Amino acid sequence: MLTTPLCAVLGIEVPIVQGPLGGPWSQLTDLPAAVCEAGGLGTIPTSLRTAGEVRADLAQLRAKTSRPFAVNMTRRPFSEDVFEALLADPPPVFWLSLGDPGELADRVHDGGGVFVQQVETLDQAERAADAGADVIVAQGSEAGGFGGQIGTLVLVPQVVAAVAPIPVVASGGIADGRGLAAVLALGAQGACLGTRFLASAECGVAPEWKDQITTATSEDAVKLAFAEHVFTPPTAGGYMSVPRSLRTGFVDEWNARVAEAAHDSDLLRAQLRMASANGVAHRLVPFAGQCAGLVGEVLSAAEIVRTTVADAERILTSWC
Numbered sequence: 001m002l003t004t005p006l007c008a009v010l011g012i013e014v015p016i017v018q019g020p021l022g023g024p025w026s027q028l029t030d031l032p033a034a035v036c037e038a039g040g041l042g043t044i045p046t047s048l049r050t051a052g053e054v055r056a057d058l059a060q061l062r063a064k065t066s067r068p069f070a071v072n073m074t075r076r077p078f079s080e081d082v083f084e085a086l087l088a089d090p091p092p093v094f095w096l097s098l099g100d101p102g103e104l105a106d107r108v109h110d111g112g113g114v115f116v117q118q119v120e121t122l123d124q125a126e127r128a129a130d131a132g133a134d135v136i137v138a139q140g141s142e143a144g145g146f147g148g149q150i151g152t153l154v155l156v157p158q159v160v161a162a163v164a165p166i167p168v169v170a171s172g173g174i175a176d177g178r179g180l181a182a183v184l185a186l187g188a189q190g191a192c193l194g195t196r197f198l199a200s201a202e203c204g205v206a207p208e209w210k211d212q213i214t215t216a217t218s219e220d221a222v223k224l225a226f227a228e229h230v231f232t233p234p235t236a237g238g239y240m241s242v243p244r245s246l247r248t249g250f251v252d253e254w255n256a257r258v259a260e261a262a263h264d265s266d267l268l269r270a271q272l273r274m275a276s277a278n279g280v281a282h283r284l285v286p287f288a289g290q291c292a293g294l295v296g297e298v299l300s301a302a303e304i305v306r307t308t309v310a311d312a313e314r315i316l317t318s319w320c
Contacts, residue, residue, distance in 0.1 A: 075099025177311020
C-alpha cells in the first residue's frame with residue numbers, strides 16, 4: 001500500500017486528505033467518516049457553525065469512526081467560541097485556512113493535537129513553518145472555494161523546499177491517481193481532494209450540485225471577480241482570497257458587472273443568504289475546482305480513496 005511519512009504524522013493509512021467542504025449544507029458527518037474508514041483523513045468544516053453545532057458534529061463523527069480526523073476553521077471569520085469548544089474536546093488534527101496561524105499552533109499543541117496550516121503563497125508557508133505547523137497544505141489556484149492565484153504545479157515544489165522537513169500536502173486540481181502521483185513527484189507527501197469528494201455518494205450536498213460537477217468542463221470553474229462585494233471579509237489575520245465556482249447565470253452576470261456589484265452588494269448578499277437558507281445556494285454559486293473536468297461520475301468515498309491510491313501506486317511503479 002502506498003504510504004509516506006505524512007501518514008505517520010496524521011495517523012492515517014494512505015496519503016489522502018479530504019478537503020474541508022465548508023458551509024451549512026455539507027455538515028453531515030457521513031463523508032469524513034467514510035474517508036477515515038477508507039484510510040484517509042476526513043475533515044469536518046466549521047464555517048457558519050455555532051460552538052454547540054460543532055460539538056454535536058464531533059460527537060456524531062466519533063460515533064461513526066475511531067480513526068483520526070481533522071476539524072477545519074478559517075479566518076473568514078474566526079470564531080473564538082468554536083475554537084475554545086474544540087480545545088475542550090480536542091480533535092486529533094486541527095486545520096486552519098485563509099489566515100495567519102498566530103498563536104493557534106501552540107494552543108493546539110498544548111491540547112495534544114496536530115496543527116495543519118493551509119497556504120496559498122510561499123510567504124504564508126514560511127510564516128506557518130515559523131509558527132510551528134506540523135503539516136502544511138499548499139493549495140493551488142485550481143482549487144474550488146476560496147483560494148489564491150498561484151497554480152499547484154508551481155506552488156508545491158517551492159513550499160516543499162522552503163519548509164522542509166515539514167510534510168506538505170498538495171491541494172488544487174487533484175481528482176485521481178494521476179494527480180496524486182504528480183504531486184508526490186513534486187515533493188509533496190500527500191494530496192488533498194475537495195471537488196472530487198463533493199461528487200461522492202456520502203457528501204451531504206444536493207444531488208443537483210453533484211450533477212453540476214460531473215457534467216462540467218474545467219473551463220466552467222471560474223474565479224468570482226465580484227466576490228469582495230458579496231462574501232464576508234476576513235477578520236484580523238485573515239488572508240485575502242478569491243473563490244472559484246462553477247458558472248451559473250448569477251456568476252456570469254455579476255462577473256460581467258463587477259462595478260455594479262459594489263453598488264448592489266446588499267441585494268446580492270441577501271440573495272445568497274436566502275438561497276443558503278433554502279438549501280439551494282449551489283444554484284447561484286456552486287463552489288468547485290477546475291478538476292471538475294476530470295470528474296465524470298459520483299462514487300463512494302471508499303472507491304475514490306482506493307482507486308486514487310491504487311492508480312498512483314501503479315503509475316509510480318511504472319516509472320521505476
